[in-house]
Amino acid sequence: MSRVISVPPFTFIHILNNNTNISQIEIGPKNFALQTNEVLITEPCPMVKVPPGHYCIILNPMRYIQVIQIMEISKYEAGKFCELKMGQSEVRLNGEPFPLYPGESLYGAENFGKTSKDYSSAIKPLPVIPANHALSVTALVDHDDGGVVRRAGDMWHIEGPITYIPTVEAEINKIVEPVVIKMDQVLRLSAKQDCIDSSGRRRVTGEEWYITEQGAYLQGVHENFLGLEEKITLTPDTGYHLGATERLTDFMGKHRLPGEAWLVTGEQTDLIIPQIEQSLVLYRLSITEIFQVNKRDACLLTYIIIVPGEKLESGIQNTRILSADETLVLQAIEDFTDDLEEVVFSEEVIRKAGDRWMITGPLEYIPPIHVKILSQRVAVPLSKNEGIYIQNIRTGEVRSVMGQCSYMLQEWEELWAKILSDDVEELLSGSGEIRKLAYYEQSIDPKILQGRNKTRVVTYRCPGNTAVQVYNYQKKTARVIFGPDLVILGPHENFNVLSLSAGKPKVPNALKSLCLLLGPDFITDIIEVETSDHARLQIKIAFNNYFEIDSEHEEKIFAVPDFIGFACNQIGGKIRGAIAQVPFDKFHRNSLQVIQYAVFGVNSSKLQFDVNNLVITSLDVQSIEPVDRKMRDSLSKSVQMAIEISTSSVEAAASHEAQRNEQIAKGNLERQKLANERNSERERTKLLELCAMTAAVESTGQAKAEAQANAEKTLIECHSEIEAAKLKAEAMTIEHNAKLLSQIQMRRYEIDYLRKENELELNRTKRMAAIEINNFENKVNALGVETLKAMARAGPETKIKLLQSVGLESMLVTDGNNPINLFNTSNGLIGASQTS
Template sequence: MSQKNSLVGISPLQFIHVLDKNTNISRLEVGPRTLYLQTHETIVLGPASMICVPPGSYCKILNPLKEYEAGVKCELCLGQMAVKFHGEPFPLYPGEQLALVPTYGQGAHDYTKALEKMPVVPVNCALRLRAIQDHVVNKRLIPAGHVWQVKGPMTYAPRPEVEIEELVQPDIIKTGEVLRLQAIQDTRDQNGRKRVTGEEWLVKTPGAYVRGAWEQIIGIEKSHTLTVDCGLHLRATQNITDSAAGKKRFAGDEWLVTGEEIEEYSPQVGIEVVKTVKKLVVKKGQYAVILCPMGDDGRNRLGRKVLRTGLCSFFLQPGETLENGRIQNATILTNDESVVLQASEDFTDESVKDMKRKAGDRWMIRGPVSYIPPITVNIVCKRNTIPLSKNEGIYVQNTKTGKVRAVMGACAYMLTAEEELWEKILAPETEQMLLQGGGSGSAEIRKMAYFEQSIDPNILQGRNKSRVITYRCPGNTAVQVNNFTRKTSRAIFGPDLVILGPDESFNVLSLSAGKPKQPNALKSLCLMLGPDFITDIMEVETSDHARLRVQVAFNNHFEVDKKDPDSVNKIFAVPDFIGFACNQLGSRIRAKVALTPFDEFHRHSVAIIQAAVFGTDTGGKLNHFLKFDANNLVVSSIDIQSIEPVDIKMRDSLMKSVQLAIEISTRSVEASAEHEAARKDQIARGQLERQRLQNEVEAERERAKLYDLRAEACAVESCGQAKAEAQAEAEKTLIECQSEITAVTLKAKAEEIEHYCKLESQSMLRKSEMDYKRKLMELMVKKEKNQANIEITKFGNMVQAIGAPTIIKIARAGPQSKLDLLSALGMESVLLTDGSSPVNLFNTANGLVGGERNT
């Protein structure tokens, strides 16, 4: 080491560690001094400031040195720790370290991070300590792991053998509270009483309580203040002696403590509070049935009951419950109310002159009365008088015999004890039809309108199944009702009200509907007697195999004698009279049309179909009606609404020709409108109107000729089909030629009108253009004249403003200046002439002047 590094200055309150390389021993050097290092010595720590512990603080030294002697090997207590308190500044011996700053002196120069405040234990607090190694305090051996507490107020001086676990805060016990404690291991409480592991005890003294080292707080419980109307339901969790009552309690025992026995109760160890019980008050007109009442021996009488009626009050003992969970009100019955009772066991009914009732007996009590049932009587139900107006009723069933009857109004009916309301179940299909007035089907079916007048608004929200079923039968209809018990049926003719008995049901009719008719498309409760009409679409085929779709409508009605049961039942013999009639008429029409050619059927379709439906008598005359003997249905007339081909190609060709004709006509009108647009609007409309009238006149004439030709054709038809067709063809050709001539004439006239319109429009255009150019030239001439006059006026004004003398001077100014220039050059006496006139030298002067300017 150089001389520069051999001298080390140590300031006051500083120290260094010097290592002797020969002996490998470090020594402590404390300032103030100047140290000369030998070649075999080196500094391993420092210089570092000595540690100064302020009052109220301490620091921990790791691996403390037992006894230090310079230059001698000393023993380090490796893994141990020493505590230094306030005192004189001290250095660290070789091998020692600060607990929180182990590198102090080797780059770390702030030892204050290793200083810690001494724990201060406030009043009513304690510091929990644990021994981490065996040590002796006041000649007493404290083993490692021992836990104890020191109470405040104090400042605790830490020891290296003791570890601080926590600062124990006090638990405040208020008035009316108790602190429940439990021993973690065998210990003694603060009163010196020995406690075993798991034992619990209570501390009732108000104030701050600091738990011991082996005490565990279970919780703070409040004392229960009991009043006259309040009690506690208690349960013993172990065999104990009840200090409040002085009785011995076994584990599982339950009892009640009320305010009449004690004003304030704190449950002791081994007793838990199940719940707070309120005193029950039974008012006048109320009663309470107690289930499983408690006997004098403190045991519940399971399965028994006790009745308490008002006015009274009581506590429910443990195990007791109220029937229905509440205090019940007495059943108060008015004049139109009653209650049905049933005995649960044999007893003597004192309310009816000591009448003996057997278990299962049922009877009724009617109002007005206030009734409290005994414990042997059950209330089955409470009933009100059922008011029934006219045409209203209910179904009643006798529970003993099972017989069901209907009770009709107008009256107010009270069910007896053996009676109950009976619900009549209908098929869902019938329920739906009643909601819709007696029919169900698609809204497109015309006959659905018949049922709108029969809709009962009372069942729209839902039918009361115990009410008698009624149905408003529409006018001119009939409803059949079947009685399955008696195996009979009856018919009701509208307008009338149908009332169903308990054993009766509607006869539901499944009718065909739609176009063409679909079976079972319409469900109905009533049969339309007519007069009515039925519309159907059917396909027929002529003898020459032309398939046609024919829509027919026929009027129908039923012939019925309402006084004759056989006649009445006959109209219901065919359930689907619509489908039956359509099938019968369709078969007749198809059979007749199959024998007829298309041409003949097209001309005489009405007569052919009527003859097929109604037939003819022996004289060949058409019958007036058709009657079906199966159900007395009468068809009075038939109407053919439409006939159209079934073949789609034929129908499409017809539609295309019609569309083509419409398109040609449209284009013609558009061309005419475009040609007439050039003329004035009123003239064009007038000509168009006249032309339209002429066309209509011509059309009417041709139509008259056509009718004449048709009349002649009908007259000639009897002479022979060939002659008629030839003549018709000739007339057709003639008409077509005349139509073509008329069309050509009209076309030529239209073209002439168009040509004249174009010519007139061009003439007007040329005339307008010439007028425009002429006026434009006149304006230009006028403009030039005005500009010339302006210039003349401007020049005259300028001359007048400048004046004649000034203008003369201006005119002479140039030659005069040139003359003066020549005079200055001495050339004023030189004259050049060409023999006829002298030549001045003004141009020469100009050249001189110009040359001067150029230079």
């Protein structure tokens, strides 16, 4: 390490003398040579420069000993005769750059001079407090603040506009912004501790009060902001309930007791300003509207007048206006005479408590207090093939009404909901597993997919070539509907749900269906049989079927609920019986003949079941497989050997073909290699030519490249200077625009201030004029009209009497239109006489 340290201008270093254990500071520019007993403890660091409008805090600042004031040496040369004020601080503002003496440090940048040379975090701007703002400050130690003694922990506000210079005795908390109180608002405050508010009134801890003056209000240091509250504006049709928690005198001059509530309406005042004075608290109970009852409206009052403690029952109720297709179902709460019926029928109708009756429109109806409206009904429009279920609540009878019509329920009738089983609901909606879904899609009603209306008559579209059975539980009868047709269920009817077998082999009750397919159709099943030599086989069969319809006994086709399972069991039993009598070899050779003979017999081509008129027309054997695993394995082995033989022959042919293709490919590969070598030599020749040309260019182009590089360097430098000039111009433009914008904002604020000041002066003038007018009117009202008339006539009457006394009673000068009296003449005479 070099013992000579170069200290640039405006930098400093700290040197420690190991013999004396004293540190010293050296200021640049200079080259400082370290002695053998000296150690560099701080590398060259820049001096601290505080810009205008900023400050910094020095911890453990140094102070000069008295000897320094006597010696005629510079400040920095006398640094060796100074000492530190440990534990103290010092605020430094804008001035000449200064170094940090050994032991000093910057608050906020304690590592400056040790591990860092950046002190920007320690330089802070001076707090600028705008107008109507304040700076909250807390005293750290006891001190004298311009003649005011501050104690540690005291808080106070410094109001703007001002630039605050911080001190080490006080800590800056925050800038307090004003609260803007609008025209229809008041500010609610409370005291954090005993204090004096802005109006000079003493407040105790916890006390609350309101500020009603409009404008910006600066919150005190011991004032707690509770919020802005809106003034309560009353209109002619609204009121307000007020309540007192302690004794108070309201704005009308009435004394109120604790717990008392009263009503204030828009007729009494148009504005309620919240106030909190000492122990008085006004609080809001509820807003009361003055209910306007229109010509066609009505309301039922629980009490007579809406005052505190009273309420409306069911609110304002509109007049029931009924059209021609609407009715009201009414019930009497107590005995009364029906005025409406008296007007309509010209006779007195007495209603007993509990009576039900119905009135039909068109009319306007206001229910009396003795009548309860049970429901308002509308005529139900029904199109063709639509209907509703209706129940008589007197007798309990249920019936259905079908369209095309519009039906109005009577007062003793109600809509009746028909409940169906889950299976029927699922089949009607088409969400269940339906046999031959594509065929039955036409039977699904789109309206049911969105949810069935249980009061509507249930309908079902029976597809063509199908039959549906409906059972009436009241009459204990059944009827059959053949498709295509529309099935309409009565109130006591329900569908006969078919529970059919499905799957291969058939599984009972695996399929639900409402309609029976009449055929022709086919059924597929797998049955297990055993030959006479005990060979067990699985046979997959398919047979066609249809139903023969007997017009006299149509319900016979529904005699067997599961016709599929019945047919499969009957046919399977016949096949098992026939195969059990023949050996496996015979059955294997004549399987189709054996099965058809077992089902249809010798001379017949169909099989009919008399129990439900089901006819089987033809039968097909789709597959026969042994059930025994050993037999199945032996058959599979024989089949596998045949497959292996055929596979070997195919593999031999494929191997020969592959060898031939391989030889062809090798020949093509050798030919391609030769072509590639020829092309490679041709490209190598071109490469050598290019290398020779490159060497020539390289030898002659170095000077040219250097010249081009120099030219580009010069061009880049010129462009950089141009860009720098542009950026400087843009910076100056931005700064000018910012200053211009600031001046525009200041002028705008001044204009707004003058406008508001003029508005306030105009309002004051208007109010003074109103006060003068009221004063004059009060004086006139106090004196009276007759008194004023008498005062006005007092002068002329006196003059007339004086003229009469001197004999000038009728001396009047007139032109026939406007008489002129001689009062002025009398005034002259009287004045002359008084002078003489």
